[in-house]
Amino acid sequence: MAVCKWCGTQGIFVRTDENGLCKKCEQHAPLRIIPAAQYIKHFYDNAHEVKTVSSKVSNFNGAIAQAELL
Ligand SMILES: [Zn+2]
Numbered sequence: 001m002a003v004c005k006w007c008g009t010q011g012i013f014v015r016t017d018e019n020g021l022c023k024k025c026e027q028h029a030p031l032r033i034i035p036a037a038q039y040i041k042h043f044y045d046n047a048h049e050v051k052t053v054s055s056k057v058s059n060f061n062g063a064i065a066q067a068e069l070l
Contacts, residue, residue: 004021
């Protein structure tokens, strides 16, 4: 029985692609994943460029917040 990794839909008639996404999520998930991944990279890069610990923590928290949206 297939289970969609994004929405959790499951059943004997649910089919998932090679990424574990159902047909519905296969079309919509990239619209959310790609911007979130770009934000995560932005925060990650910033965390390595800023000097203060509080700024580093703030950037890592931003990256975590974006990852939690996924
Ligand atoms: Zn789904």
